[in-house]
Amino acid sequence: MATSLLHLYWLAAKISLFSFGGIYSFWAILNGEAVVACQDAAAVVSKAVTFCRGDYELVLALSPVVPGPQVNVAAILGYREHGIAGMLALLLGLLTPVALLSPPMFLLYRKYRGRIWIERFFRGTSIAVAAILIAFLGAILLRILPGSTRDLVIALVLFTAIFILSYTQRLSPVLAVAVGALAGLVFLQ
């Protein structure tokens, strides 16, 4: 797996370019683009950058704990490949679209403000983003929902509880993950 720093950088820039609404878009797209089961040799070779699913899930699980944009945590994946330089490559890749596009967009905005088609376009992309995120959620759930019925019920209860808490009570993400970890440790396998 000879992934170079440039590949990492490019991957992050590509994904960042399309991470429209939602912080988790980044993860969802990353999942589709670069995450494979480690044992799948063919898949590993076919892409420039790949990450093991196990690593990916671990990092994803930790993501709410780290402040700042999600890529900070995703950068951990870069560590395996190229140490801290790898992490930096991912981080810089994420920042590139903003850095390059902000100034021109800023100026253009003044000119094109209020054009209807822009708003419509982005409502359209919101549909896509929501769908991508839901599909991603589905994929996560399918991956981790365990076999036994007892575990399944526990998992669903936990999920619903955390969801309700965070939606209505604005439960802090860090707490949510902590609760999840503890409950999972005790009840799940």
Place this chain on the structure above:
Amino acid sequence: MRLFGAFVRIGLFSFSAAASALIMEWIVDRRQWLTTEEFRDKLSLAAIIPGPFHVNLVGLIGYALGGYLGLLLSLIGFVLPGFVLAVVLAVTLSSDTLGRFLVENPGAVKGMLLAVGALLLNVVVRIGRFALPAPSYWAWVAGLSVVLLVKNVHFALVILGAGLLHVLYLRATRAY
């Protein structure tokens, strides 16, 4: 002044992973660098610029306040604390103790993933309520989700396609 301003971000913005837009509002009110009106402008623009929303917002504000230098400094300041923490995590995860603990206790990881999933659902619902013009749009979301679950369509295609189709669809179905 602008250097200092961007540096303040280092201390302040390193907070909640989600909904840090609230914290930024704090900067507007507290420091008075932008009016609420201007801030809202930035919000809309940040949503439009390709890239993660919060990163965009930070960058835009930095640019508005301090030109290109402001842009760079505010971004660096914003990501720095989290990045440092990430490096720490990366190193400790690679070491035997924590890494092995997590591998040997997959239940904990599953629990955490469930939490992340719940948070994710949270985000989706909020996006939907905020951005979708009418509840009927959820039908489209649902349908598209099912399709995506089954077939891995390239994300750029989906996102751009949806935007484009929406514009065309609205044009076709009512007077502009």
